[in-house]
Structure formats: C-alpha cells, structure tokens
Amino acid sequence: MSLAHRSTILSPSLTLGIDSKAKAMKAEGLDVCSFAAGEPDFDTPDHIKQACIAAINAGMTKYTPSAGIPELRQAISAKFKADNDLDYPASQIIVSNGAKHSCLNAILACVGEGDEVIIPAPYWLSYPEMVRIAGGEPIIVQTSEENGWKMTADEFQDAMSPRTKMVILNSPGNPTGAVYTKEELEELGEVALSEDILILSDEIYEKLTYDDVKHVSIASLSKELYNLTITVNGFSKAYAMTGWRLGYLGAPEHIAKAIDAIQSHSTSGCTSFAQKGALAALTGDQSPLEDMRSEFDIRRQYMVDRLSKIPKVTLVVPQGAFYVLANISGFGLTSTNFADKLLSKHHVAIVPGIAFGDDRTVRLSYATSLDVINKGLDRFEAFCKEL
Ligand SMILES: Cc1ncc(COP(=O)(O)O)c(C=O)c1O
Structure with missing residues (x-):
C-alpha cells in the first residue's frame, strides 16, 4: 500500500529530533548542555x-x-x-x-x-x-x-x-x-x-x-x-x-x-x-511576561558577547525571540557536521542551520539558565579552537 504523495514529501522536524536526542543523552546520565529548545524554560504563570x-x-x-x-x-x-x-x-x-x-x-x-x-x-x-x-x-x-x-x-x-x-x-x-x-x-x-x-x-x-x-x-x-x-x-x-x-x-x-x-x-x-x-x-497580570523578557535579555547579551569573541564565528545581534544564529562557515564544516561533532564530543546540543535553509549557520537558543549557557559556551569555544 503506497502512502499519499503529500506524506512522502515531508521531512520530520529536525529541531524536535535534536531536542529528543539531547534528552535521551541526558537520560543516559550524560551532562548535556542543550541550546536546542524552542520553548521558554519558565513555567506558565x-x-x-x-x-x-x-x-x-x-x-x-x-x-x-x-x-x-x-x-x-x-x-x-x-x-x-x-x-x-x-x-x-x-x-x-x-x-x-x-x-x-x-x-x-x-x-x-x-x-x-x-x-x-x-x-x-x-x-x-x-x-x-x-x-x-x-x-x-x-x-x-x-x-x-x-x-x-x-x-x-x-x-x-x-x-x-x-x-x-x-x-x-x-x-x-x-x-x-x-x-x-x-x-x-x-x-x-x-x-x-x-x-x-x-x-x-x-x-x-x-x-x-x-x-x-x-x-x-x-x-x-x-x-x-x-x-x-x-x-x-x-x-x-x-x-x-x-x-x-x-x-x-x-x-x-x-x-x-x-x-x-x-x-x-x-x-x-x-x-x-x-x-x-x-x-x-x-x-490578567502581565508582569511575569516582562520578568521573563528581562531575563531573556540578560542571557541574550551574555551569549552574543561570548560568541562574538570566538574567532571565525560571526553573527547579527538578534533583536527579538530567544535565539542567536551564528555563522560557522569559517570552519569549513557543514552545519550538520558541526552540530553532530559538538554534540558527540562536547555534549552541547544546537540546531544546524540547514534545518532553516541556511547551511552556513547554527542556532543556539538561550531559553535555558545562565549556568547552562556559561558551561555550554565554554565547551562551544573549546570545540571551535580544536577545529
Ligand atoms: C516562528 C514560529 N511560529 C510558530 C511557532 C509555533 O508556536 P505554537 O507553539 O503556538 O504552535 C513557533 C514555535 O517554535 C515558531 O518558532
């Protein structure tokens, strides 16, 4: 029995896939820093x-x-x-x-x-x-x-x-x-x-x-x-x-x-x-929203500051959402290769830009704590130095 054409031309969501892979590694007891999330790490008010x-x-x-x-x-x-x-x-x-x-x-x-x-x-x-x-x-x-x-x-x-x-x-x-x-x-x-x-x-x-x-x-x-x-x-x-x-x-x-x-x-x-x-x-009360936004802003500035200092990484300072898109094409790897190596060697999950139609880039979400961001960026930096 063949499937309808429309279901054969779709690819599964790569972002959800990477997030599950990072979660599975965590469940095995590995200390994974995940920048793959597409959702706020705050609880609903x-x-x-x-x-x-x-x-x-x-x-x-x-x-x-x-x-x-x-x-x-x-x-x-x-x-x-x-x-x-x-x-x-x-x-x-x-x-x-x-x-x-x-x-x-x-x-x-x-x-x-x-x-x-x-x-x-x-x-x-x-x-x-x-x-x-x-x-x-x-x-x-x-x-x-x-x-x-x-x-x-x-x-x-x-x-x-x-x-x-x-x-x-x-x-x-x-x-x-x-x-x-x-x-x-x-x-x-x-x-x-x-x-x-x-x-x-x-x-x-x-x-x-x-x-x-x-x-x-x-x-x-x-x-x-x-x-x-x-x-x-x-x-x-x-x-x-x-x-x-x-x-x-x-x-x-x-x-x-x-x-x-x-x-x-x-x-x-x-x-x-x-x-x-x-x-x-x-x-209702809109103040939890502003608290969350201010926290995202602190993390955004921290992440932008650290990534901008890494040789060969370039970026445009994001003005909205909770992601930084970094151009890693200077390392000569495809975005998937870069993301795979970073996850397997340094246990840092990011999303390869190919998922978003741009193989020169990778996406890092800052919808995670400053501690994780700090540790994950230490590893990201170490990885870039090795390349
Ligand atoms: C640009 C964009 N639009 C829509 C959505 C979907 O949001 P919702 O959870 O409301 O379906 C997302 C979620 O990642 C998104 O990034």
Missing part, C-alpha cells in the same frame, strides 16, 4: 493555571464553538487593538491548537495546487512543509547577514512570478531574531500590494523584543495591507504555554470564514478549559 483548573472544576469539559469561546475571541480582539492597532472583530478571529496550527490553517485556506509561496531564509522550518502539504511550492529567498537576515523589497520583487500567491513574514524571527522596522515592512507591503499577494504575518515572538525595538504588525500599516494579511500570534512564547497548544489568527472576514470551516471539520476547536487559561493570560 500561576494565575493562568488557576483559571484553567477553575474551569475544569466548574464543569467546562464540553465542546466549544470551533473558532474559540466568545470571551476569548473578544479578548484577542481587544489585544489586537491595544497592542497592534488592528481592528479584527471577534468574528474574524480563529483560535487554534497553537500558532503552528493557525499557520497551517491559513495556508490550507489560501494556497492551492501549484501556487507559489515566498519564504525568506533562514526560515522557521515548518513553513515550507506546510506549503507542500497544501500542494503549493515554497520559493525560498536567501537573505544575508549584511541585511540583518531580512528580505529586502528588491529580493521579494525578484522572487515573484505570475504564480505567487503568498509571502510569509516572521518578525521577530526564528531562527534569526531579526525584527523588521516599520519602513522595511512598508517597502515589502508595497511589493505585495502591487500584485495582490497575500501576507501571512507570524508574530508569535511579538512580546520578546530587546534594545527598545518596537514590533510592528504589517496589517496595521494601511487598509489595503489589512485586506491582504493574516496575522498569527499565540500563547506559547509570550506566556510560556507551549504545552497548552493555543494560538490564534486575525484575518479578513472571508478568509476567517474559510479557516473556521476547515477547523470545524478537523479539530472542532481547542481544549475548552485551556481557553479559559488563555483568557486569563490576556486579561
């Missing part, structure tokens, strides 16, 4: 957990409307207005099982067989696979360190063809930590508007920016851009809620309706009581 527990105790254990409970969609609508200057009424908001699911839903609703989707690299590794699941073709635009790992309007323009349907923007970005400025988004927006290209704007790391950098939502820049954009966000990174599997999107009405139809026939919506936790996250 207590008031969020309590709201969820209260919901279970109150018997909120049944199906909810597939697009999400009305009070959560309302709170997301208010959040979009307050934080992003975006007018998405609750009816245009769909709550899904993580921002990953929101992205997939958006792509399934908009991208068809043979459509091209422009993705700047280094990219979050699921985007090209999602496009392939939908029958589309990912068109990768290689960005450069010189431009801060950001796609320029010219690069975007050059990648367009009559089949271009969508562009995916991710700011703050994983794995680069790059944050697009308002002016850069305006320039990209002009290119998208010239050919009515849909924009999937993944803003999951919105709350994690540093150096007074301001996150801007491209959909807020004009009515025309609003009409072309699907804005994705979620609870995983901002509120340390990765295991809750809750994300959301705001979209023009006809797109939101199409996504709701897809979701109603696939997951029937999200876990009922988890949505009450998400509501508490948005409406």
Whole structure:
C-alpha cells in the first residue's frame, strides 16, 4: 500500500529530533548542555493555571464553538487593538491548537495546487512543509547577514512570478531574531500590494523584543495591507504555554470564514478549559511576561558577547525571540557536521542551520539558565579552537 504523495514529501522536524536526542543523552546520565529548545524554560504563570483548573472544576469539559469561546475571541480582539492597532472583530478571529496550527490553517485556506509561496531564509522550518502539504511550492529567498537576515523589497520583487500567491513574514524571527522596522515592512507591503499577494504575518515572538525595538504588525500599516494579511500570534512564547497548544489568527472576514470551516471539520476547536487559561493570560497580570523578557535579555547579551569573541564565528545581534544564529562557515564544516561533532564530543546540543535553509549557520537558543549557557559556551569555544 503506497502512502499519499503529500506524506512522502515531508521531512520530520529536525529541531524536535535534536531536542529528543539531547534528552535521551541526558537520560543516559550524560551532562548535556542543550541550546536546542524552542520553548521558554519558565513555567506558565500561576494565575493562568488557576483559571484553567477553575474551569475544569466548574464543569467546562464540553465542546466549544470551533473558532474559540466568545470571551476569548473578544479578548484577542481587544489585544489586537491595544497592542497592534488592528481592528479584527471577534468574528474574524480563529483560535487554534497553537500558532503552528493557525499557520497551517491559513495556508490550507489560501494556497492551492501549484501556487507559489515566498519564504525568506533562514526560515522557521515548518513553513515550507506546510506549503507542500497544501500542494503549493515554497520559493525560498536567501537573505544575508549584511541585511540583518531580512528580505529586502528588491529580493521579494525578484522572487515573484505570475504564480505567487503568498509571502510569509516572521518578525521577530526564528531562527534569526531579526525584527523588521516599520519602513522595511512598508517597502515589502508595497511589493505585495502591487500584485495582490497575500501576507501571512507570524508574530508569535511579538512580546520578546530587546534594545527598545518596537514590533510592528504589517496589517496595521494601511487598509489595503489589512485586506491582504493574516496575522498569527499565540500563547506559547509570550506566556510560556507551549504545552497548552493555543494560538490564534486575525484575518479578513472571508478568509476567517474559510479557516473556521476547515477547523470545524478537523479539530472542532481547542481544549475548552485551556481557553479559559488563555483568557486569563490576556486579561490578567502581565508582569511575569516582562520578568521573563528581562531575563531573556540578560542571557541574550551574555551569549552574543561570548560568541562574538570566538574567532571565525560571526553573527547579527538578534533583536527579538530567544535565539542567536551564528555563522560557522569559517570552519569549513557543514552545519550538520558541526552540530553532530559538538554534540558527540562536547555534549552541547544546537540546531544546524540547514534545518532553516541556511547551511552556513547554527542556532543556539538561550531559553535555558545562565549556568547552562556559561558551561555550554565554554565547551562551544573549546570545540571551535580544536577545529
Ligand atoms: C516562528 C514560529 N511560529 C510558530 C511557532 C509555533 O508556536 P505554537 O507553539 O503556538 O504552535 C513557533 C514555535 O517554535 C515558531 O518558532
């Protein structure tokens, strides 16, 4: 029995794979320093957990409307207005099982067989696979360190063809930590508007920016851009809620309706009581978020400082998310070779850039304690000296 074509063209998530390998080595008793994590190492704030527990105790254990409970969609609508200057009424908001699911839903609703989707690299590794699941073709635009790992309007323009349907923007970005400025988004927006290209704007790391950098939502820049954009966000990174599997999107009405139809026939919506936790996250005390962000910032500066001093390693200082992307091409190894050797010889787990479409780089996550960062970087440095 042969499998459907779509399942034969996908590769398993390399980041999740490396994380499991590091965990397995730890379970064997090895002292592994892991920089592979894609999730905050903080616990979900207590008031969020309590709201969820209260919901279970109150018997909120049944199906909810597939697009999400009305009070959560309302709170997301208010959040979009307050934080992003975006007018998405609750009816245009769909709550899904993580921002990953929101992205997939958006792509399934908009991208068809043979459509091209422009993705700047280094990219979050699921985007090209999602496009392939939908029958589309990912068109990768290689960005450069010189431009801060950001796609320029010219690069975007050059990648367009009559089949271009969508562009995916991710700011703050994983794995680069790059944050697009308002002016850069305006320039990209002009290119998208010239050919009515849909924009999937993944803003999951919105709350994690540093150096007074301001996150801007491209959909807020004009009515025309609003009409072309699907804005994705979620609870995983901002509120340390990765295991809750809750994300959301705001979209023009006809797109939101199409996504709701897809979701109603696939997951029937999200876990009922988890949505009450998400509501508490948005409406409750925001100070745990700021505490987490400040801690990330300390680690970011430490990691950047140490990596910058290693001969042959170059990097762009990340302004968002919780990753540093280091260029290790000066050592003459592929990113996979570099990462494999570092893990087996020095027990340090990192993600090879090939997973993100850039074999010159490796990604180090600082979503781990300063102690681990310190020890891991000592080993990283020793490894680089040996090469
Ligand atoms: C850029 C980006 N978008 C979306 C996600 C998925 O987040 P969620 O846990 O909400 O599905 C991730 C997670 O690593 C990410 O890095």
